[in-house]
Amino acid sequence: MLNGLSLGAIYALIALGYTMVYGTLQLINFAHGEVYMIGAFASLYLARWTGVEENPTLPGVALVGLGAMIFCAALGMTIERVAYRPLRKSSRLNILITAIGVSLLLQNLGLMMFGAIQSFPTLLPETQWEPLPGLHLRSTDVVTLSVTLVLMFGLHHLVERTQFGRAMRAVSHSRDTAAMMGIPVDRVVSITFAVGSALAAAAALLVAMDKHSIRPDMGATGGLKAFVAAVLGGIGSIPGAVAGGFLLGLCETLVSGYLASTWRDAIAFGVLIFILLFRPAGLLGRSTVEKV
Amino acid sequence: MSGTDQRIALQITDLNVFYGPIHALKGVSLAVAEGQITTLLGANGAGKTTLLRTISGLNSPSSGSIRLFGEDLTGDPPPARGASIPPSLLSLVPHRVARVLGWVGRPGLAPDEIVARGISQSPEGRQVFPNLTVRENLQLGAYVRSDTAGIAADLSRVLGLWPRLRERLDQLAGTLSGGEQQMLAIARAMMARPKVLLLDEPSLGLAPVIVAGIFETISEINREGTTVLLVEQNAHLALRVATMAYVLETGEIQKCAPAAELRDDPAIRDAYLGGGH
Incomplete structure (x- = not known):
């Protein structure tokens, strides 16, 4: 149960990046999964260079995480600036294809630079408790959650509470109207990419500490699942991404636990299709109503 | 309100705007005198909204100028050398580099800079942010400002003008009626404390009694010192509150006269007032 929640938390963190970018630009940022993958490798190399790998401490790990988040935030902003902003006025299909291109580019760069699978060091002590009979708590799940x-x-x-957040929600409703109000739309979009990418980096570090192995293609599967979670919850909706992430994580864990882990992905996507049949906008997605 | 010593707040000179191959504004010139309501009349598709979007910096003109109290808001036209460079490539190059290379001219002000200079707009179709509360909409109207005390004063001022909005401050704007959304759209634009307020068809789709109330408030805002450029299809009402009037037809200014004069103009009456009024 608890590892279902922590798996869901990871999906939710990555899904937030998809949903926030979709909310502001109506763009599915396929490169987001690769930002997540690079977040894992950035954590690994940061831990290595700073010596946190040899003698891990809690502040050290937090700093590694923060560093990876900043690195990925910068990466996300760069991707937006270089690949998406020049196409802001082109058709959506062009931008979508560009997003797939950026994703493939980053994935193959990752393969070239990082090689294949790499092991990730144990940074935090791992223990298990059994506070109640039958209930196992793993420390990594507690940390993740x-x-x-x-x-x-x-x-x-x-x-919800800052002027930047209001501006972000305004941009997601209408970029033109937001600009008329004096909101610097380009900056808002850029910061949205930064925030989403930083969350993906945090998710990557949490996964890496749990699984102890990272690979250049982890963004493809992890990203796809998180994307499913975002669609499940209603893409563009922030609470939706969180709900979708947890739902997907719980589903997968229950299926692996009670049926067979080979059924996991089939069930995950089955749930997606099933929910979209009945709620095409996702669980918490809004179909907008305009008053004239 | 004698015309002779009136300062010009907004001066538009020979403005040309293209939407792709469509020549949407053809050499439009227009002056908005400080402290007055100036109205721009025209049918659907005449180019009224295009003009307002261009003033707000959302469209860039291919030539002509827009000046706010003498300051030019528009950029220089693109130099010939830049014409052969594809725009998507151009947007990759940092602006300063492109200017040194002579690929682009001096840029026009960005929309947020224009709001900061003192031009704000209540857009066509109101366009309130439906998923934000009334209060949040108003806070966004003051986005370019940082004077907390002044923003608070302006908030209580617009809520004084529209008590209905005060009752609904924490309601989502999408749940308001059409008339309330129009009030919110104007109030939101007022939160920028504009020198010139642009209003794009505030009467659109609203019941006559509600429109009358909105126009009364527009006059009141103007009496308190805000210069207004009012774009309308409802010539009847617009001519009643305005001092000067322009008529735009298929991208060109056809007429420019004191509003009182146009009220009695049979051509205007036939074209915009309809027989019933």
């Missing part, structure tokens, strides 16, 4: 909760509350505050 608590970090995710902190990040989600931070994001919630940013989006």
